[in-house]
Amino acid sequence: MTHSHHHAHGHTHTDRPGHGPAPEGDTGMAELLDLDATLGASVLAGALDAAAAALGRAPRSIVDLGAGTGTGTLALAARFPxxxxxxxxxxxxxxxxxxxxxxxxxxTDRVTTHLVDLDGDWPAELPGPVDLAWAALSLHHVSDPGQVLRQAYGALAPGGVLVVTEMAGAATWSPTDLGSGVNGLGDRFDAALATYGYPVTAEWTTALGEACFAPVERRETSFEASATTTDGARYMALHLAKNRDRIADDLSPEDLAGLDATIAALEAGTSGLRSTSGRIVWVAVRPADDRTTTPTTPTQDGDAR
Ligand SMILES: C[S@@+](CC[C@H](N)C(=O)[O-])C[C@H]1O[C@@H](n2cnc3c(N)ncnc32)[C@H](O)[C@@H]1O
Known part of the structure; x- marks a missing residue:
């Protein structure tokens, strides 16, 4: 086998002339996040609208949990001047x-970065209570999401709002052969990825309630990437190439060749592929009259750090 599941570099499809060196994993991830922001602009705008409506006042202090390249941070700063x-x-x-x-x-003057682990005492980094907390595609990364939700509750001022975003499931592809001519390739790509737990989805409705948030609103939205736009084509090419490395050992040579042809067509601008990606957005409120109650830490949780 030339590919292992954890081997991220040196694949031929990232070594094409004219495209520079293969991106580091981090750089590829950062570019994917930025493209995700561009294509998912309507999802982002909807979440900002919902946050503003639930808050009912202009936020003065906001925390972006697992801010990444700043998709949420920049949108929040623009929306709430x-x-x-x-x-x-x-x-x-x-x-x-x-x-x-x-x-x-x-x-520059309105954004402060904090290099901090969300599994630790991150609220201590904040100068005071926040009006709005934002966790986009980040809560599933931490080792104890319930703990982070309780910390977020405690970090919010009464009446403050927490917005959490996660992926809703696998992308759906049109055409289903990804334009490769290999029948059913899209379904087999999704199925192979699913055996590795990708995409990572999560349900936080119950955990938000357990952390005392009330009300908790949950909505599903989606956005489309189309190869008719440069960003859409690049997004799908990066997504397919990154995940090709994860499942290379599981696909037949015919499927792999089809996938490589799909990636090449996306990069050459000759693909007609489209994908639809789902997002779940939760909007949760720390009740305005709740000045005393803070969620209790479960006593059976022995691994408190
Ligand atoms: C998928 S990215 C999402 C970034 C951004 N919120 C967005 O919507 O584009 C997840 C981010 O969470 C960060 N992250 C993961 N685990 C973390 C932890 N334990 N503490 C702090 N940040 C963490 C990662 O470094 C990464 O930037």
Whole structure:
């Protein structure tokens, strides 16, 4: 076998002339996040609208949990011009990219980055209670999401709002052969990925209630990537190439060749592929009259750090 599931570099499809060296995993992830932001702009706008409606006042302090390259941070700062945004992430390269974007957007004075682990005492990083907490595609990464939700509850001012976003499931492809001519390739690609637990989906409705948030609103939305746009084609090419590495050992040579042809067509601008990706957005409120109650930490949770 030439590919292992954890071997991320050196594949021929990333070594084409004219495309520069194969991107580091982190860089590819950062670009994917940025494209996700562009294509998912309507999902983001909907979540911001819901947050503003639930909050009912202009937020002055916001925390972005697992801020990554700053998709949420920049959108939040733009939408709420009176707010200071605290962007927390455990990966320095992500925060460096976020800082560059914030500077370029003229938001230097309103965005503060914090290199911090969400599995630790991250609320201590904040200067005071926040009005809005934002966790997009990040809560499933932490080792104790319930603990992070209780911490978020405690970090919010009464009446404050938490918005959580996760992926809703596998992308659906049109055409179903990804344009490769290999019948059913899209379904086999999704099925192979699913055996590795991708995409990572999560349900937080119950956990949000257990952390005392009330009310908790849950909505499903979706966005489409189309190869008719440069961003859409690049997004699908990156997505397929990244996941090809995960499942290379599980697909037949015919399927792999079809996948490589699909990626090549996306990069050459000759593909007609489209994908639809689902998102779940939760909007949860810390009740305005709740000045005393804080969620209790379960006593059976022996691995408190
Ligand atoms: C999929 S990205 C999402 C980034 C951004 N919220 C967005 O919507 O584009 C997940 C982010 O969570 C961060 N992360 C994962 N585990 C973390 C932890 N324990 N503490 C802090 N950040 C973490 C990663 O570094 C990464 O930037």
């Amino acid at each position: 009176g707010a200071q945004v605290h962007s927390l992430d455990a990966t320095a390269t992500m925060l460096e990219r976020l800082t560059d974007s914030a500077d370029a957007a003229g938001l």
